[in-house]
Amino acid sequence: MIRVSILGGSGYTGGELLRLLSFHPQVEIHQVTSQSHLGEYVHQVHPNLRKVNSLKFSDPGQLEPVDLLFLAVPHGEAQKKMDDFARLAPKVIDLSADFRLRDPVLYEKWYGQTHASPQWLSRFVYGLPEINREAIQQADYISGVGCNATASILALLPIMQAGIMDDSSPVTIEIKVGSSEGGASINDGSHHPERSGVIRTFSAFGHRHTAEVIQAFGIQKLWLTMTAVDLVRGALATAHLQLKSGIVMKDLWKAYRAVTQENPFLRLVNEKRGVYRVPEPKVLAGSNYADIGFAYDQENNHLVSICAIDNLMKGASGTAVQCMNLMMGWDEMAGLDFPGLHPV
Amino acid sequence: MIRVSILGGSGYTGGELLRLLSFHPQVEIHQVTSQSHLGEYVHQVHPNLRKVNSLKFSDPGQLEPVDLLFLAVPHGEAQKKMDDFARLAPKVIDLSADFRLRDPVLYEKWYGQTHASPQWLSRFVYGLPEINREAIQQADYISGVGCNATASILALLPIMQAGIMDDSSPVTIEIKVGSSEGGASINDGSHHPERSGVIRTFSAFGHRHTAEVIQAFGIQKLWLTMTAVDLVRGALATAHLQLKSGIVMKDLWKAYRAVTQENPFLRLVNEKRGVYRVPEPKVLAGSNYADIGFAYDQENNHLVSICAIDNLMKGASGTAVQCMNLMMGWDEMAGLDFPGLHPV
Amino acid sequence: MIRVSILGGSGYTGGELLRLLSFHPQVEIHQVTSQSHLGEYVHQVHPNLRKVNSLKFSDPGQLEPVDLLFLAVPHGEAQKKMDDFARLAPKVIDLSADFRLRDPVLYEKWYGQTHASPQWLSRFVYGLPEINREAIQQADYISGVGCNATASILALLPIMQAGIMDDSSPVTIEIKVGSSEGGASINDGSHHPERSGVIRTFSAFGHRHTAEVIQAFGIQKLWLTMTAVDLVRGALATAHLQLKSGIVMKDLWKAYRAVTQENPFLRLVNEKRGVYRVPEPKVLAGSNYADIGFAYDQENNHLVSICAIDNLMKGASGTAVQCMNLMMGWDEMAGLDFPGLHPV
């Protein structure tokens, strides 16, 4: 049993951490902070937690020492006070984008500003167990993942691990996302009459999460395109790329089965019949599973690889808890057993 | 051909006026104002009007004289400057709540403040043609209607006109509404992740539109309950009440057919088969029709009467244009012929 | 640890039972049947269960003896073979409507047909713990609940338990429901282009679930009105009624607090600020909680009482598992700890 606190609990990733940690068998939540909701019960912001968690939001300036600290504050905040946080807790998991990139030059290129604590970058491990499990098990400082990066990396993982991509192939990844990806802050575009029913390609290329995919696999020609659609939770990445010549379907089944067998939260979805033949995010809402699938135009060596996730779970808070489990030496799936709903 | 201007064109009712008047055969739009979008093309705010209307938003302080002025500004604004507006145009149609109630005491009771221009109240006609057609034809000053009041009044109209309600009956009207009813201003509750998929009873009783229904029919025991549901445009009023003893189905068919024959925008929907047996707002999006229907528990004299509208059309801008047509002696349906879509 | 089977696992209530029982600490699922999906993995129909439950659907004609049998077959099926089922299992929970009404005359009135096994009606206990907890604890045969009946009964429970309703008051309950209430069978009205965005009052009065509310409380003048809206899971009941004279707000707080304190799955939602001030079904998806709230027009003794549930959980499978827990003497909340999501 360890004591953890959450800095920034009124946003969506903070809320999911609260939900998950409220039921985690080895964790006690010590503090959860919010400046704007100071003194309110957490269930006043996150109504699903009524009768489940009786905590009140406390002052972010009054953090007390704990065993592990989750940072769920806006991008740019954690890097300013990382020394302070490290004094409060021997282990820190930061869900923001601040420590995802190891290279300060890459950070500056994609985020348009100099990193405030470049010396901390190399001390953080990028917290995606499917590509970094062993390093995470050894780490004290874990960086959360970008949700679109997660879906993209996992869509590519079977191919990259099997080494069957044509290295000269450009990779185009189209990502369709729900509205929760934008966070809890309101804006003109998130107003329901404007956001309902959209198919809105809000980022044709140049999205910051691209850098995480580049860092993971070193792909040179890579474009991520982001399109907002009408659901709240969920992201689907559809990757288009060329395979090496000679690859046949059997190689692909082998490659995909390998990663889904090695990773408890990966599932292969590629059915011949029924309604659910391909990965779909809606049935993953609240779950930490990532569903992957593929279709292969063998005549042209063209592969379409698909990954569906809940952006707040596998794409943020779920993976953060999975990292905590690994850091602590616990069952990787502890506290993460909700499988999603059908229908939903 | 007359010249009209719209004060307040960046909101939802202003936008609908722009759409309707852009195609109205007897109207030329002279000015449309917006302080916050001053100088922008109207299509930058209302993207459906691109290539349709090339106007730019002008300064609300620089209104020029016209034949007819539409006021589409927030509640409370029109009553402060009504003398100025009357000098600019011989005919004024105000879509706000400022001049809907004839009695300043009633206004103060429901709006919680003293009316700024009580002398103007009696000069305005409540602009719902289905209950005020002749007065509107003679009027120079027309008040717009509340969308929930419109749906409620039209649900009750067949019964009240036929005089078959039990006068001692309490009337409970449950209204289900889309998100556009809240207007174009953003707030925490309209943020898509919070508003999507809701069934949210945001006003159990005491909604201001109740006063318009009371004024129309003099009902003593009347409760309107407002529940937000997941669509953008549309309102459905379901009224529950008791009829006088002895009323049979035939009387009801007669009462409902009478109002739908007398009023070009009312339609009776009461089918025995098919998907669309009852009034539904979704097929009315963009249309000025109001669909009404009923079900009758004859054993208990209990009537359920239903009215569906597009809250921005029949519940606001469509009815305003219909009133203009009547004031000008034109075809009541001019410029209002879009019937809605199926499917949608 | 007991062995249970589910007769009828490909529908929505069967699917929810599968999800819940897959994680229940004291239950082993022995068989789950489906004629139409015989031999398929359960995850081919319920994609959320992939990697969670490796069962295949078995033949409904090959049921084997178990400790407890859940019946999740269409209405009318269970009553024909109840003697057979009783031979297979000492305890039976039937989720259909077959054994909800104790009186065969009432059954015939509301269901339009003679009951096939009237002798079984008195042996079943209506399985809503909030009104029948002790009887359930003693029972071997439990009837599931109607989802709309559940929402209605729980909306009325605080008032009926406190005895503060005006007995002569008619009760009008407006229920707004999601599409999963119609079950897994397709029809013209459930086709997405026709069902999306609806506000469709498909039953103005006379819905069969009305009988369950009458049976629970003996109300004489009761109308349930059902309106389909755009979400998948969820039902909100809004009850309108008159209280005895002299009742004040303090009495209501006391009445509502009493039932939410006595019942682990009831929560009172009546906030002054924030987005979530009233009960809303969306945050309950997947959860067994029922959220209740109220608004009171004290001047007129008019009460609006509200209950939100997930129709597949508290309104069906969740309550069935809760009943199993009570029958077996286990923790009432065992296996039912998922609290719902925010945002969703």
Added chain:
Amino acid sequence: MIRVSILGGSGYTGGELLRLLSFHPQVEIHQVTSQSHLGEYVHQVHPNLRKVNSLKFSDPGQLEPVDLLFLAVPHGEAQKKMDDFARLAPKVIDLSADFRLRDPVLYEKWYGQTHASPQWLSRFVYGLPEINREAIQQADYISGVGCNATASILALLPIMQAGIMDDSSPVTIEIKVGSSEGGASINDGSHHPERSGVIRTFSAFGHRHTAEVIQAFGIQKLWLTMTAVDLVRGALATAHLQLKSGIVMKDLWKAYRAVTQENPFLRLVNEKRGVYRVPEPKVLAGSNYADIGFAYDQENNHLVSICAIDNLMKGASGTAVQCMNLMMGWDEMAGLDFPGLHPV
């Protein structure tokens, strides 16, 4: 004034033809057929047409001679009886896929069956005015367009017309579509609880509409990927391709402006601020406009070109009416002036 009939009026494209032609100033609808709804009023199937169109569905076997015949029957039907249809009307517009491809070999490759009337293929003109206007003006037989093909062709049109694509570039087009694209026939996947909230890549490559894009532009390496999302009407095509070296932003603005100036229903959407910066289908529901836009990664010569349409309008019935206007020498926009709604 001409007389037209519609063979197959109960489906979605037939319903849209009915709506459009009911208001077309130069057309009288003579017959509209439906076997399954024979004798019913058209408004019983298309509720938006109540009080608008008083026709009843007639027998498809009793078609009478008219000036122009629209065929809105399922794929495969028109090719079997084309000689009969040609005897009934001097002009025919077929909305199915039967006569879209000029080459019977191409037809067989993509549709998997031999064409029943290959001699008719060369007599039909592919009815997309933006690439075939002059031929359409001279034609008596017009083939309708595939909705996804339309969105794809129009997304590529500015580039192909300007001749600035790198000819060796593979083209990947991701198309996101609403549920009406599947037509009015119900199936397990269109059941609302399963279809609501989906992001479902139902065709990774090999969709039949691909053939129309190949025919239009002769692209060799072309993949269309279809993903169903949660709305009813609308399709968004996002095309990814490489431009010739040396192309700069100014060239692109010129190319896109050229096609939007030459074609009355094309609009360029590429704004720097506001909510609606890129093409979005939701504001096009009911409209015949196609909105196009682009983003350009100049450093890598990588272009993302976007086109939004209403699949039932510009992608089917709207374009069919546009073709009729051109065939008859009328104003190309006659009867097609509804601009869509905002908000919606």
